[in-house]
Amino acid sequence: MNETSNLTGERIKKYLSEGKRFDGRALDEFRNLEIETGISKNAEGSARVKLGNTEVLVGIKMDASTPYPDSPDKGNLMVTAELTPLSSPRFELGPPKFPAIEVGRIIDRVIRESKFIELKKLCIKEGEKVWTVFIDIYSINDDGNLLDAAGIGAVAALRNAKIPKYDEKTEKVVYGESSGKAVPLKKELPLSITAHKIENNWIIDPTRQEEDISQARVAIGQASGIISSMQKGDNGPITIKEFDEVLDLIEKTYNSLSSSIEKILK
Amino acid sequence: MAQIKRPDGRKFEEARPMKAKVGIVPNANGSAMFSFGDTIAIAAVYGPKKMHPQHSQNPEKGTLRCNYNMISFSVNDRIRPGTSRRSTEISKVTEWALEPVVMIDNFPSMVIDVHIQILQANASTRCAGINAAAMALAHAGIPMRDLVSSVSVGKLDKTLVVDVNKYEEDWEDGEGATDIAMSFSSNNDELNHIQLDGHITSKELKEAVKMGREATKKIYELQKKALKNVGEEIEG
Numbered sequence: 001m002n003e004t005s006n007l008t009g010e011r012i013k014k015y016l017s018e019g020k021r022f023d024g025r026a027l028d029e030f031r032n033l034e035i036e037t038g039i040s041k042n043a044e045g046s047a048r049v050k051l052g053n054t055e056v057l058v059g060i061k062m063d064a065s066t067p068y069p070d071s072p073d074k075g076n077l078m079v080t081a082e083l084t085p086l087s088s089p090r091f092e093l094g095p096p097k098f099p100a101i102e103v104g105r106i107i108d109r110v111i112r113e114s115k116f117i118e119l120k121k122l123c124i125k126e127g128e129k130v131w132t133v134f135i136d137i138y139s140i141n142d143d144g145n146l147l148d149a150a151g152i153g154a155v156a157a158l159r160n161a162k163i164p165k166y167d168e169k170t171e172k173v174v175y176g177e178s179s180g181k182a183v184p185l186k187k188e189l190p191l192s193i194t195a196h197k198i199e200n201n202w203i204i205d206p207t208r209q210e211e212d213i214s215q216a217r218v219a220i221g222q223a224s225g226i227i228s229s230m231q232k233g234d235n236g237p238i239t240i241k242e243f244d245e246v247l248d249l250i251e252k253t254y255n256s257l258s259s260s261i262e263k264i265l266k
Numbered sequence: 267m268a269q270i271k272r273p274d275g276r277k278f279e280e281a282r283p284m285k286a287k288v289g290i291v292p293n294a295n296g297s298a299m300f301s302f303g304d305t306i307a308i309a310a311v312y313g314p315k316k317m318h319p320q321h322s323q324n325p326e327k328g329t330l331r332c333n334y335n336m337i338s339f340s341v342n343d344r345i346r347p348g349t350s351r352r353s354t355e356i357s358k359v360t361e362w363a364l365e366p367v368v369m370i371d372n373f374p375s376m377v378i379d380v381h382i383q384i385l386q387a388n389a390s391t392r393c394a395g396i397n398a399a400a401m402a403l404a405h406a407g408i409p410m411r412d413l414v415s416s417v418s419v420g421k422l423d424k425t426l427v428v429d430v431n432k433y434e435e436d437w438e439d440g441e442g443a444t445d446i447a448m449s450f451s452s453n454n455d456e457l458n459h460i461q462l463d464g465h466i467t468s469k470e471l472k473e474a475v476k477m478g479r480e481a482t483k484k485i486y487e488l489q490k491k492a493l494k495n496v497g498e499e500i501e502g
Binding site for chain 1: 337383
């Protein structure tokens with residue numbers, strides 16, 4: 001599973017020009033999605049997401065901490081992603097490189113800008129103590145589209161999370177004891193959905209090989225028709241007409257993906 | 267001697283329920299999961315492959331490189347992602363535990379990478395990591411003289427017990443807790459790795475090693491069974 005060869009790349013392009021993919025999917029079709037929640041006893045919430053052979057783990061930890069001066073009555077949110085060398089021969093040990101930082105930042109914006117977590121309800125004492133929600137993403141196997149898998153994992157883990165007990169006297173969190181309260185969330189799921197451009201075709205949920213030959217990428221975070229974050233990636237330009245089509249493609253994909261996620265999480 | 271009772275009702279020589287599964291990371295050349303109760307470790311092997319940078323190559327034999335890491339939400343108090351002094355040491359100790367069985371002489375100038383992630387921690391994480399790593403190496407088809415099986419033995423006050431959990435690790439009554447992690451070449455009495463912290467006499471320690479050796483025989487059977495049934499979760 002190292003570099004995708006030119007020959008494979010050419011074959012992928014040829015297939016796409018006929019509207020086909022190696023694994024028989026339609027261009028706008030996600031791979032088989034599996035979500036398992038509550039996989040970790042020491043996390044406040046957790047989820048394992050598999051998209052075909054791509055697998056990520058997402059855990060939620062919470063701690064009581066000081067609020068930021070510009071938001072004294074709001075909880076804090078922190079998202080990190082680790083692209084572990086366990087998950088791919090391409091990832092190396094050491095401080096996070098750009099791809100890992102980008103996953104963390106994009107998922108942070110998807111969650112934050114959609115106001116999915118009601119951070120005002122995570123205030124313990126204004127100006128002094130608020131909850132910090134940590135969303136930590138770990139790749140277990142990279143077969144492309146870690147970004148969307150991470151986003152699905154983040155919302156599934158948040159839905160699974162319970163706020164731990166907070167002792168008012170000691171002003172400390174009592175881990176292992178749950179307050180029984182769920183993390184206050186909006187109903188609509190914010191999802192990151194990424195479309196990739198390969199020659200003149202746009203595809204959803206690329207495999208590693210497809211992602212390797214992608215010329216441009218548009219990642220959109222949205223919830224029920226409202227777009228709240230977006231990032232174009234890679235150096236291939238896209239026309240305004242293409243951009244319009246991508247927006248329609250992603251909106252359509254959002255509807256089918258969010259309903260299948262809701263079905264799995266029910 | 268006052269006898270203690272184990273908080274979870276286990277017999278002194280009884281490990282927690284164990285699970286093992288081989289073939290969990292499709293990208294890797296070999297991979298495995300091993301758990302002692304709530305302690306879950308996964309390991310993936312990449313290689314043998316050319317060692318980079320070139321000046322790190324050893325033309326006489328290959329290099330086994332282990333990397334142990336706990337994921338941030340594996341414990342109650344979130345761990346800041348990245349390496350720590352503790353994980354660096356455990357990575358090295360894991361290499362020492364595995365090297366005696368890996369036929370590394372076959373791979374001059376090459377490196378075999380073993381990546382271990384602790385998904386959930388309730389003590390004895392390095393032992394679960396070593397057990398998973400040994401299976402992952404075998405699954406990757408790396409020539410090995412033997413497998414490695416690892417377990418912790420604890421002394422709670424004056425009583426020796428196999429496979430300590432977090433509660434037992436923090437034992438405070440009487441002489442407190444002693445934690446001894448040890449790894450054996452599975453088919454003989456070679457001790458590849460041992461570490462201890464606590465408070466123990468040499469007589470007790472000798473006994474603890476015997477107890478650990480017996481416990482690893484069961485672990486070995488589980489590892490073997492998982493390797494013969496790739497993709498299946500085996501319980502033991």
